[in-house]
Amino acid sequence: MSTTLVLFGSFIIFLLLSVPIGVSLGLSAVTTILILQPISMEVFTQSMIQGLNSFPLMAVPLFTFAGDIMGKGGISKRLLKVVSLLFGKGTGGLGIVSIVTCLFFAAISGTGSATVAAIGSIMIPAMVAKDYDKNFAGALVSSAGTVGVMIPPSLCMVVYAVAANTSVTGMFTAGIIPGILVGVVLSIYCYYYSRKHGYKGESITYTSKEKLAIVRDAIPALLIPVIILGGIYGGIFTPTEAAAVACIYGIFVSVFVYKEVKISQLPSIGYNAVLMCAAVLVIIGISSGFGRLLTFTQVPVHIANFILSITQNKILVLLCINALLLLVGTFLETNSAIILLVPILLPVVTALGVNPTHFGVMMVLNLSIGFVTPPLGANLFMACQISDIKFDDICKAIWPWILVMIVALLLTTYIEPLSLWLPQLLNITV
Incomplete structure (x- = not known):
């Protein structure tokens, strides 16, 4: 009990002193070690290094670079045009287009931060230009970016599958419907908020010939998830290797097909990607x-x-576990939380008859809410970096979106077929 009080008490104090979240985590751990000495400083330091010395984690800068070059190379812009043809004209059209594109882009980037960077850099300014509230736009894209860990490929699901000794393919397949569910509930709230505040859709009308040209121009972009997911499901490459493939394909399309990026710009884009994910x-x-x-x-x-x-x-019990995971997601990075809690919680839920794959989807969806929950909120930090929004302001705007995602979480938790129906239909082991 004393360790818990010192650890979390000091952490809260550092946050109140406006110390950055990462530094606060480190300082609170060091304070606890110096006062109570539960572990040595050497063990703590080695744990930090081991946390970064991870093959799956290599995909983070790779997918960030892929997302950045796809945004600058016109790929995400063309995806947005195609989605706008279907959803852009209604109330809150730009917001719903952002959410749907994030769903699609999640199958390319595999991470929430990269999705926020690629889509948010285009759509947040576009929404602000149409008189959307800037903080609302930033919170919208941040929330939609959480589906990056639900729609395959998903690094978090790979980590869970390894920790729980379950099928990676089963986890990927089980996450598709819950990921779409998150997109649906976010779109419903976006429509409600937009209708209340008078946010209109796009007023541009396209001819049939123009629509065909937009779709044809987007074909190289639309092939990206087919290549990535086809390669993963076909056993051609791992999710981490898929990140490298996404980089190569993104460079090829951006430089040689759409010709919106010059070769001389690649080092600068790579440098910016490193800074964004650092x-x-x-x-x-x-x-x-x-x-x-x-x-x-x-x-x-x-x-x-x-x-x-x-x-x-x-x-x-599931309700209590959800409450615990929501709390943990505000302090710990998702993969760390999975590695830490799966050995503890999985035996509890399996003893109650919960399928391990279903619990994995529930856990990943729950912890993904941590991407937009202060004080950690990686997606919030990314949205602030790309749109010049103050972190305090976006924190105030994010809470309705968090409540909406909790509704999707509860539906996924208690309606097991949402996660298990598709794998069972495809005869995939779960």
């Missing part, structure tokens, strides 16, 4: 050390025991 990677590394400290002090074990001591009712 802060996120620092948080990941420090949260790995923070997670190791939690493990050594058995804080998650005490929490799990506390849950089961309250009730063994399946509905209530």
Whole structure:
């Protein structure tokens, strides 16, 4: 108990002093180590290094670079045009177009931050130009970017599959319908908010010939998820290797097909991509050390025991676990939280008859909300970087979106076929 109080108490104090989240995590862990010495400083340092020394984690800068070059090379712009043909004219059209494009782009980038960077850099200024509230636009794209860990390929699902010893393909397939569900509920809220505030859709009318030209021009962009997912499901390459393939294809299309990026610009784009994901990677590394400290002090074990001591009712246990994961998602990076909590929580839910793949989808969806939940909120940081929005302002605008995603989370939690129907239909092991 003393370790928990010192660890989280100091963390809250550092946050109140406006210390950056990554630094606050590190300082609170160091403070706890110096006062109570639950682990050595060497172990904490090694844990941070090991947290970054990960093959799957290599996909983060690669997908960030791919998303950046696709945005600058005209790929995301052409995807947006195609989606605009279908959804752009109605109330809140630009917002719904942003959400649907994020769903599609998630199958390209595989990460929330890259999706926010690629789509947000185009759509946030476009929405602001149409008199959308800037903070609303930033919160919208940040929320839509969370589907990057639900729609395959998803690094978080790979991490869960390894930790839970379940099928990666099964996890990928199980995440598709819940990912679409998140997009649907976000679109419903966007329509409601836009109707209330008078946000209109696009007023441009296209002829049949112009529509055909837009679709034809977008074919190279539309092939990207086919190549990436086809390669993964066909066993040609791993998700991390798919990130490299996305970079190569993005360079080819942007430089030689659409010709909107020059070869001389590639080093600059790569440098910017590294800068954009650097802060996120620092948080990941420090949260790995923070997670190791939690493990050594058995804080998650005490929490799990506390849950089961309250009730063994399946509905209530899942509700308590969701509450726990929502809390954990505000402090820990998603992959670290998965590695930390799966060994503790999976035996609890399987004893209650919950399918491991279904629980994995529930867990990933839950923790993905942490991408937009202060104080961690990696997607919020990314949206602020690309649109010059103050972090405090976007934090105020994000809460309605968080509540909407919690509705999708509860539906996924208690309606098991949402995650298991598609894998069972395709005879994929779950």
